[in-house]
Amino acid sequence: xxxxxxxxxxxxxxxxxxxxxxxxxxxxxxxxxxxxxxxxxxxxxxxxxxxxxxxxxxxxxxxxxxxxxxxxxxxxxxxxxxxxxxxxxxxxxxxxxxxxxxxxxxxxxxxxxxxxxxxxxxxxxxxxxxxxxxxxxxxxxxxxxxxxxxxxxxxxxxxxxxxxxxxxxxxxxxxxxxxxxxxxxxxxxxxxxxxxxxxxxxxxxxxxxxxxxxxxxxxxxxxxxxxxxxxxxxxxxxxxxxxxxxxxxxxxxxxxxxxxxxxxxxxxxxxxxxxxxxxxxxxxxxxxxxxxxxxxxxxxxxxxxxxxxxxxxxxxxxxxxxx
Numbered sequence: 560x561x562x563x564x565x566x567x568x569x570x571x572x573x574x575x576x577x578x579x580x581x582x583x584x585x586x587x588x589x590x591x592x593x594x595x596x597x598x599x600x601x602x603x604x605x606x607x608x609x610x611x612x613x614x615x616x617x618x619x620x621x622x623x624x625x626x627x628x629x630x631x632x633x634x635x636x637x638x639x640x641x642x643x644x645x646x647x648x649x650x651x652x653x654x655x656x657x658x659x660x661x662x663x664x665x666x667x668x669x670x671x672x673x674x675x676x677x678x679x680x681x682x683x684x685x686x687x688x689x690x691x692x693x694x695x696x697x698x699x700x701x702x703x704x705x706x707x708x709x710x711x712x713x714x715x716x717x718x719x720x721x722x723x724x725x726x727x728x729x730x731x732x733x734x735x736x737x738x739x740x741x742x743x744x745x746x747x748x749x750x751x752x753x754x755x756x757x758x759x760x761x762x763x764x765x766x767x768x769x770x771x772x773x774x775x776x777x778x779x780x781x782x783x784x785x786x787x788x789x790x791x792x793x794x795x796x797x798x799x800x801x802x803x804x805x806x807x808x809x810x811x812x813x814x815x816x817x818x819x820x821x822x823x824x825x826x827x828x829x830x831x832x833x834x835x836x837x838x839x840x841x842x843x844x845x846x847x848x849x850x851x852x853x854x855x856x857x858x859x860x861x862x863x864x865x866x867x868x869x870x871x872x873x874x875x876x877x878x879x880x881x882x
Contacts, residue, residue: 584621801857
């Protein structure tokens with residue numbers, strides 16, 4: 560079977576799911592736009608669709624399939640179905656760019672949830688489609704995913720936050736993880752330049768080249784060690800961080816779990832001291848600054864000084880008189 564046949568089969572299955580998710584019907588023109596093919600191709604595909612799902616009715620120029628033509632492969636509890644819906648909403652907030660693979664995956668998953676949740680997932684997909692597509696990021700993600708699955712080393716050109724130009728690295732991908740707070744995706748792996756495990760932000764990778772060399776992920780590698788915090792960092796050793804939350808927002812750290820090492824303690828006066836062991840990073844600094852004067856860094860001194868300098872610089876910036 561040629562590659563074109565595979566593509567056609569994938570499109571037919573997705574069309575089947577799409578029609579099933581739209582009981583009011585979809586016009587051939589809508590299907591053509593949705594799957595980026597000509598209307599003529601859609602009419603040709605209809606014959607194959609009918610062989611899979613039975614006769615397709617045409618009502619008010621819209622195609623409608625029998626609601627029982629596509630049977631759910633599994634039965635879900637309400638909570639399981641709700642989990643899929645929540646995942647779709649997280650995906651919407653996670654990425655600022657449209658990913659057709661996410662669209663396709665949610666379309667298929669939505670076929671096994673109850674109708675109200677199905678409609679909401681479909682609306683989520685519609686919102687995703689309005690975002691622009693970052694083709695370079697998608698190529699990078701696909702190449703790294705292939706390298707990860709096949710256990711092949713890759714050559715990347717990577718630009719750190721401080722670099723003017725990207726530099727060559729050879730890495731062995733150990734894990735791929737989204738970072739919801741940063742709207743970013745990271746690959747954790749062994750860096751042959753640093754001779755150690757490092758974390759790389761996919762958005763900073765300019766090119767990816769799969770190499771012939773294969774690797775093995777060490778048995779003692781635990782991705783959760785690197786992903787226990789919402790602030791995914793490129794490097795840095797964990798330090799004890801203590802933050803005092805103002806009484807006005809003291810309940811927030813008591814009801815929010817940011818890290819497994821986290822502990823909270825109420826103070827006289829109503830404030831709360833949050834203690835956790837995490838690397839001091841730009842992301843952590845941004846998190847603290849986001850609370851304004853409602854959060855004070857008690858430890859470590861390094862982070863307290865960084866926050867103090869940034870706060871002073873910000874005050875100086877806004878204190879300047881307009882010319």
